[in-house]
Amino acid sequence: MSTVSNQPPLLTPQLMHQLERLELVTRKVFRGRMKGERRSKRQGQSVEFADYRNYVPGDDLRFIDWNLYARLDKLFLKLFLEEEDLHFYALIDNSLSMEFGAPTKLRYAQQLAAALGFIGLVKADRIRIETLGPGSHAASPIFRGRASQWRMLDYLQNIEPAGATSLVDGVKRFCIRNSGKGIVVLISDLLDKQGYEAALRCLLAQQLDIYVVHLLCDEELNPDVRGDLKLVDCEDDDVAEVTVSAPLLKRYQRTLQAFTGGAREFCARRGITYVLADNQTPVETLVAKYLRRRGLVR
Numbered sequence: 001m002s003t004v005s006n007q008p009p010l011l012t013p014q015l016m017h018q019l020e021r022l023e024l025v026t027r028k029v030f031r032g033r034m035k036g037e038r039r040s041k042r043q044g045q046s047v048e049f050a051d052y053r054n055y056v057p058g059d060d061l062r063f064i065d066w067n068l069y070a071r072l073d074k075l076f077l078k079l080f081l082e083e084e085d086l087h088f089y090a091l092i093d094n095s096l097s098m099e100f101g102a103p104t105k106l107r108y109a110q111q112l113a114a115a116l117g118f119i120g121l122v123k124a125d126r127i128r129i130e131t132l133g134p135g136s137h138a139a140s141p142i143f144r145g146r147a148s149q150w151r152m153l154d155y156l157q158n159i160e161p162a163g164a165t166s167l168v169d170g171v172k173r174f175c176i177r178n179s180g181k182g183i184v185v186l187i188s189d190l191l192d193k194q195g196y197e198a199a200l201r202c203l204l205a206q207q208l209d210i211y212v213v214h215l216l217c218d219e220e221l222n223p224d225v226r227g228d229l230k231l232v233d234c235e236d237d238d239v240a241e242v243t244v245s246a247p248l249l250k251r252y253q254r255t256l257q258a259f260t261g262g263a264r265e266f267c268a269r270r271g272i273t274y275v276l277a278d279n280q281t282p283v284e285t286l287v288a289k290y291l292r293r294r295g296l297v298r
Helices: 013-019 066-072 105-122 146-157 167-177 197-204 246-269 283-293
Strands: 038-044 048-054 076-084 087-092 126-131 182-188 209-216 227-232 239-244 273-278
Touching (some): 013 283, 105 126, 105 146
Parallel strands (some): 087 182, 182 209
């Protein structure tokens, strides 16, 4: 039985009703393995007429428009739009630092992955959920079709923190397991002492349409603490004793802005879509407003 069964559902009926009107979109041409409910940018041989082009020796004679030939005495080939499925991957950081906040960043990541996965299932896309931590729970099966939503939600509900997790090692495992082209959404606080850059470069090598949801909690964005504190790193138990004062908080805000600004610039220079999110923004707002504005859904 799930250890989080007492928590509210990841998706309410009201939220699912809002989400089923949306669809995931990609900025890149993709090639699916099965016929889906979406039209790709690649021209194929389906039933949806797209355009004509001049006949070239070797083309399939079945697609010549003979009526046009009778009128113009020239051979033209009919082109069609092919409907294909989309590969969608939600890659969740389940390191111990994601267990911070209320709701925790991990819980919020689960809700966001559930919302985006549900949108894809409604449109018959191929959905896979993965975590960055090692272990048997790192990769889900492929979910496809609306009937798979309960299996997907059950998988998400049972994701737990994985202890010390390396962003780059988790992304490398993901890249080894998945060769399909499509969209990947990395949901992470990017808090790794080794940095996030190497992990994102690994994703770039896969030629995926990459989105980074940089998820921080309100306590990290606007800390409300004062006095003498002993800070313990939840992942490696490093200890730091500090006296929190107004100047220190200002320096913290400058450091935070440099951190988020650096991540945003790193992504922008490499064609990665970056979205800074906090755990107090309703998931439906993040999806229907911010991610819609950035082109992930429509």
